[in-house]
Structures are given as C-alpha cells and as structure tokens.
Amino acid sequence: MKKFLETIKNIWSIEDLRARIITTLGLLLVYRLGSYVVLPGVDSTMLEAANANNSGGGLLDLINIFAGGAFSRASIFALGIMPYISASIVIQLLGMAIPYFQRLQKEGESGRRKINQITRFLTIIITAFQAPGYIASQITTHQGVVPNDGPMWWFSTVLLLITGTMFVMWIGERITEKGIGNGISLLIMIGIVANLPSAFVFEIASRFGIGGVGGPIVLLIEVALLLFVVVLSILLVQGTRRIPVQYAKRIVGNKQYGGVRQYIPLKVNAAGVMPIIFAQAIMFIPLTLAGFGEGGVTSWFVTTFSNPNSFAYNLTFALMIIAFTYFYTAVTVNPNQMADEMKRNGGFVPGIKPGKKTAEFIDNVMSRITLPGSIFLALVAILPAFAMLGGVNQAFAYFYGGTSLLIMVGVILDTLQQIESHLLMRHYDGLMKTGKIKGRSSTGMGMAG
Template identity: 40%
Template sequence: MLKTIRNAWSIPDLRKKLLFTLMIIIVFRIGSVIPVPFLDMSALATAMNGMNEGNTMLAYLNTLSGGAFANATLFAMGVTPYINSSIIMQLLTVAIPPLERMAKEGEAGRRKIGTITRYVTVGLGLVQGGAYWYYLHKSGVTVYTEGFSLVFSAIVIILVFTAGTALMMWLGEQINTNGIGNGISILLFAGIVAQLPYTLSMLGQFWKLAGEGSTQFYFLVPLWIVIFVAIVWVITFMQDSERRIPIQYAKRVVGRKMYGGQSSHLPIKVALGGVLPIIFASSILSIPGTINLFAKVKDGFWGAFFNAFDTSGWLYNVLYFILIIMFAYFYTTIQYNPIEMANNLKSNNGTIPGIRPGAPTADYIRNILSRITLIGALFLAVIALVPSIYGSATGMGRMAIGGTSIIILVGVALETVKQLESQMMMRHYKGFLD
C-alpha cells in the first residue's frame, strides 16, 4: 500500500488529487474542534464524561465523528445523517416503483436520486440536531434556559449542527470529484483514525497498571495488539474473497460475424453487505441504552432491562450476533435478485454449465447467495464481537476502536489503494505497479 502511494505521488496529476484529499481532511478536522455557540464547555465535559465506555447511540455517533460529537462541535453529527439517508434511499428504491424506475434510468436517474438523498440528509440532520440540543439542554450544558434567549439559542445550535452535516456532505462530494477515494468513506476513515490516540492511551493506562502490580496486563495488552493485527489480516483476506460462478456464452451469428462462444464467470463477493449489517445491528441495540440515558432508570424491572443491554452482557452479544446475520441476509435480498440475474444471463445467451436456463438457474444462484451470505455474516459477527468479548473477559472494558471501526478502516484503505492503482493503469504507468 505504501509503495502504491509513493508511486502515485510521483505522478503530478495524482499528487494534486492526493493533496486535495488531504486538504479536505484537514478542513474536516478543523471543523471537528470548533464548538457551537451558547454552550457551557465545563458542563459539557461533565455530561460527556465516559461516553466512549457506554453502549448508547451517542457513543456510536462519537466514534464515527472522531470525537466531535462529545465536544459538540460544528461537525458533531458527522456523516451519520448522510449514511442513514443513503440506506433509506436504497430501501425505498426497492419498495417504491417510481424510485426503482428512476434508478434504472442511468446517470440521469442516479443524479435525481442523489438530489433526493441530499434533501433527506438535511432533514435527518435537523431531526438529529434537535435531539442532540434537547439532550444538551436537559444535561444543563446550554447557557440560556428560558424565554426568548432559549428559543433563539436552540434555533442557532440546531441550524449550526445541520449546516455542519450539509458541509460535510459537500466536502465528501468534492473528494469524489477532485480527490481520491469515496468522499464520505474518507471522512469516516479520518474520524475513526482520530480516535486511535484514545485507544493507545487506554492501552498505556493498562500497561501502567501492570507496572503497579496488575501483572496480567503484561500479557493481555500485547495479546490485544496481536488480535488486532490478526483481525486486520482476516478482513483484508475476506474483502477480496469471492465465489465465481462459471458462465458459458453460446455462439451466435449476426450478419456475417460470429459472436459469443467465450467462457466467463459471475463474481459474488463473500462480504456482500460490507459493514452495513453491523451498523444496522448496533444502531438497534443502542436504542435501549440511549433511552436510559434520558430516563436515567437504575432500579426495578426497567433498570434490570436496560442493564441487560450493556455491551458486556451476554444478552447483548447474543442479540448482536443474531441481528448481524439477519441484516446480512436482508441486505443481500434487497440488493441481489436471482430471477433478474438468471433472466439477464438468458437474454445474453449465457448459461451456467450443467444448469438449465430460467428457473433452475435462479434457484442455483439463490442457493449460492444463501451459502455465501452465511459465511460473510458469520465473518462480520465474529469480527464485531471479538473486541467486545475480549474486553469483557479480560476486564479491559469497551475498546474505542471496535470491530465495526476496524472493518471500515481496512475497507476504505483497500478501496482507496485500488482506485490509485486503477488511476495509474489508466495513465499507462505499468512499470510503477511492478
């Protein structure tokens, strides 16, 4: 990867793209430390103390925003509204026929869906910003608490949060146009990398405890580093894994020329849904913790109910495992239609050797998708649960860089490197890839 970046840097055009992407990341990090107005920063620090150690939606948002959420800065909402908007539009494209037809209109249809996605992002930013202001207000963080000043400050804070979301969306689109990689993914990558110092400080604290008498951490801290490296290797291997279905195209004569007759394959990636099943599952399981954050129930039935959804509890981990598998199948179902794939093969005179065209081909593809999805879902579930289980079993608590963050980091890095390699190949710099 470093060699690819070094070779790309020697190409003036790609060097400009890399510098532009780096400049956008710097702007993003600057916006992540500019606080919104009308807040008591000392009260904010008290309200957000220990956020990364809890199982709430706020801790999840803080991780994705690179710590900006806990500091109530301009980019506190991060790219989460845009991610949620994109997911909603993907689901609606399957469920609503007009949107489905729009998606099949080519580039013009995709631009229309992109415009709708932006409007939905702004709407979600307003809702999420309003909820965050309410939490800050109830926690005693806002400076003004009554009268016209309260209303005015609330409007300003919510609009600043929403403007930050819109600005991040625009910055991501600028990377898509003038930089390298997927813009939103790059910003998400930068936010998670910004949390690495917190993880290193946690490991440093445990190492210090080892020197003070807790000698088990002399073994547990290096073991966690080894597990982290092993997880990165497994993710890298699984990201490139695919099941190739052989395809044979029949020969056909058009005019005086003969077409077809070649063999090909239909690739199906093992990690079909990427990190989305984990995002869905963690978002749903963080709802009880978020509700309890506002309700502050500690005793009785509801107190036991909310405590059951703590990340260190067995119920949380079992439900997390099941939901990841369920959402992996759900995402595969809405993204891949075996009947449509079989019809496309039939219309192009393509067949799977040993399988009859039509319904048998659709059933064959459906069975392969089912098995591949199970393997990919188990991979995601294990990667997502290993940091949590390790932290609970060893007493090291919740890791700031969890399985979801590691998958995002590795996935974005691999995709960016592949794009750099393709850019160099387009410019005929073949020797740089040797």
C-alpha cells in the same frame, strides 16, 4: 522498500492523481479542524469536566467514535455525516418498495441526481429532529455548560448543527467527485482512525503505567491479535465464490465472438457492513427508552440492552446481524435478473439449463455462502465485547471488530483500488508485485455514497 518508494514516486508523478490526493487530504483536514470548533455559547471546559465525570455508556462512546470525538466536544460537526447515512438508507429501502424510486434508479444520471436531491432534503429533516435531542441529552443536561440557553440560543444552535451536517455532506461529495475514494466512507473512516492513537496510548499506559497489568508481553499479544482480526476482515471483504459462465460462439463476418469462459464473482459478504449498521440502529432503541419507566421489567430491559458487554446484548446483536445479512443480500442480489441477462447474452452455467434453473442455482449458491459469511460477520461485530472481557480498555477494544474495523478495511481497500487503477491506466506497476489487487469491487463496504 525500494519497490514501495518507487510506487510512491510513480503516484506523485501523475498530475491528476497527485491533485486528487492533495484535494482529498485538504478536505479531510478541514473536516478534522471543524470537529474541534465548539458550538457558540457552550463552555467547553465545563463540558469536558462533565464528560469526565459521566462516562455516558458504551453506546454513546460508539457514537462518539463515528463522529471522530466531535459528539462529546459539542462541535459544529457533532452529528457528523450520520444523518446523511440514515437518509441514504431510508431512500435505499424506499427504492425496494416504492415504484417512483424504482423508476428513478433506472433513469441513469438524471434519476441519480433526483435521488441525491431528495436525499439531501431528507438529511435536513433528520438533522432537524436529531439536533434538539442531542442538545437536550448531551449539552443542557449538564449544569453550567450553557450559561444562557434561551430560545434564541436553541434556534441558532439547531441551525448550526444542520449547517454543519450539510457542510460535512458537501465535503464528502467533493471528495468523491474531485478526490480519491468514496468521500462519505472516508469521512467515517477518518473519524474512526482519529481515535486510534489515543486509544493505543491509553492501552500502553494501562500495561506500563502505575498499577499496570501484563507489561510488554500482553501488549504484543493484543497487537498480534488485532493484526490477525484485520487479516480475517480482509478475507471477509474480498472472499468470493466464482460461478463459471460459458458464452456461445457467434460469427459475425470474419470475426468470432464469445466462446470463452468467464466467471460471476458472488461475494461471501454481499451485504457489506449494512447489516451491522441496521442492527446497531435498532440496538440504540434501549438508550432512547432510558428516560421512560423506573424499576421492574422496563428497567431491566434498558439496563441489559444498554450494556454492550452483556450476554443478552451480544447474542441479540449477533442474531440480528445474521438475519439482516440474509435480508440485505436477498434485496441486493437478484438471481432472476442475473439469469435473464446471461440468457439474453448467450451465456449459460455449464451443466445448468438457462433461465429458471440458472436462477435457482445462483440462489442456492448465495444461500450457502451467505450463512458462513453472516456468522463470521456477526462474530467480527461482537469481538470488541470479548476484547473488553479480556482486559483491553474500551476505546482500544472497539478496533478489534464491529463496524469500525469493517469500515476501515473496506474503505482503505477501495481507495487503494482506485489509486492502482490510475497507475495501471498510465502503464505503471500496481501497488502489489503482481500489478493487480484482486477481489475488491465494493465501494466502502456498501456504505451509501
């Protein structure tokens, strides 16, 4: 405890780090307060009553978790940062296939600014398409929620939702630039964490309240299992396979360069949380099709794949995550480029010929470690369904795995890494006794920033 208090004192004594932390907390507070500002013309009391009578389904609850509750409250931040995430994913995919975006990625800072500008414009377009759909499906569909829903109200509400999303994006960028951690990832995480206290209170009430089942023993077991899953998720995030690389000796003047052994850390989960996001986006399609077709095969398909607890949903979800993990890893990790850079710098893997043989070796290693990594990622993604089957309430079960847990673990570890870097740079002890937190190099579990 004394060590912890001393670390907090060291953090607060660094002026730059203190200013960054205060800026981050202030901007996150603005985001949370904005999530409670209801759109003009919406009767919040009627909307709350309508939401209470209509559970909305598991997928809508999942969307609401990412928005920190703003989605169900019809807030000005109802669409949150997700349109920006969607735009970033689109730009990232375009960078894999279109030469123009590939050139921008190689142009350094100027190319990055152009990509950010394009991403912002694409965010506006995506939000402009999502906003009317959100209004029609979640607000005006309830009687009495909007007393006067004329054309002017529609126009102003769509404009407000677009403005809200752009303001949230601006908050995320300011946190990244002036604060601590990755701003976009922190906004997603704070929205997820905001639901944890109420979900835990509901779980306690279900165990100790009137008609409660299980009592304190079951609650303690649930908390212990949650901590165990968190530890496993940390292992998944930090797990690496180190490939030794030997560099040839070079003598320049009176100095010797190279001749040392270094390591290439290949992450077990190089794709981060992106496979779950891609798979989840596709699993939202049945919810979109819910309004089309009645009865027969269409009705069975929509009913089955709109239920996150069904066997078919979770099996399909897990297989898609495994496939997307291989796809995203193949796109982000380029063995040929790694082999060429090693050869150019006089490095080689012991026992492996430089060049093509090294690329094949790295590719084989990545294929082997990606399989268990993808399977484990799929298991973590479907754990909430098992938790709900075990009697855990739906809100609390979402923290047992899936995108929520992985994003929280990745963002928290990355933020701690940045804080520790500030401490070590000024010759303070790190957050851990060893003075170094190992295994963390990804930013926000691959989330776009």
